[in-house]
Amino acid sequence: EAQVTQNPRYLITVTGKKLTVTCSQNMNHEYMSWYRQDPGLGLRQIYYSMNVEVTDKGDVPEGYKVSRKEKRNFPLILESPSPNQTSLYFCASRLGQGALNEQFFGPGTRLTVL
Amino acid sequence: AQKVTQAQTEISVVEKEDVTLDCVYETRDTTYYLFWYKQPPSGELVFLIRRNSFDEQNEISGRYSWNFQKSTSSFNFTITASQVVDSAVYFCALSGGAGNNRKLIWGLGTSLAVNP
Numbered sequence: 520e521a522q523v524t525q526n527p528r529y530l531i532t533v534t535g536k537k538l539t540v541t542c543s544q545n546m547n548h549e550y551m552s553w554y555r556q557d558p559g560l561g562l563r564q565i566y567y568s569m570n571v572e573v574t575d576k577g578d579v580p581e582g583y584k585v586s587r588k589e590k591r592n593f594p595l596i597l598e599s600p601s602p603n604q605t606s607l608y609f610c611a612s613r614l615g616q617g618a619l620n621e622q623f624f625g626p627g628t629r630l631t632v633l
Numbered sequence: 634a635q636k637v638t639q640a641q642t643e644i645s646v647v648e649k650e651d652v653t654l655d656c657v658y659e660t661r662d663t664t665y666y667l668f669w670y671k672q673p674p675s676g677e678l679v680f681l682i683r684r685n686s687f688d689e690q691n692e693i694s695g696r697y698s699w700n701f702q703k704s705t706s707s708f709n710f711t712i713t714a715s716q717v718v719d720s721a722v723y724f725c726a727l728s729g730g731a732g733n734n735r736k737l738i739w740g741l742g743t744s745l746a747v748n749p
Contacts, residue, residue, distance in 0.1 A: 567734055627676045
């Protein structure tokens with residue numbers, strides 16, 4: 520089954536404790552992206568990757584890192600989480616560069632930073 | 634600048650009523666794509682439809698229909714004979730961004746409650 524998986528689905532952590540949210544897709548998609556969803560602000564792009572070893576900042580990259588060492592994986596790293604990073608996070612993937620192609624979303628990761 | 638506006642924050646209807654969710658967009662691109670996603674209470678994002686800027690044909694899929702009008706920059710979504718299972722937040726989105734990113738630009742969503 521074609522899908523995007525994220526882990527963990529739920530995470531409660533404390534300020535400053537490094538964490539990684541994993542994202543994996545099995546569709547051989549070149550493009551992957553991370554969004555965060557916050558009430559009143561909607562979904563905003565954090566980082567994106569056009570292909571292996573090619574990543575770039577989205578609209579709200581501060582406090583996050585990503586890597587793309589393999590085509591299927593695109594982890595989101597919070598080196599020193601803060602309470603303002605409490606949010607619902609979505610990973611997405613898309614075939615190629617064309618906007619026509621549908622973005623597939625993971626199930627979301629609900630992160631709480633205390 | 635690119636923008637998506639969903640003016641209706643919350644809508645409440647009784648089952649079997651028809652309901653239309655509004656979406657107005659702004660873009661300078663001549664080629665662009667519009668999307669609707671559903672987010673049920675469980676939180677995942679469910680793709681509903683994609684429409685490109687050159688295709689103004691309305692689309693119907695079961696109880697769902699979409700009305701795309703370039704003249705008014707609108708891409709409205711109608712649910713006919715609503716059901717309780719339609720209760721969710723619905724997002725309209727626009728593909729945009731320079732270069733190859735073509736990120737999705739999202740409206741803030743319309744929360745639909747369908748009451749029995």
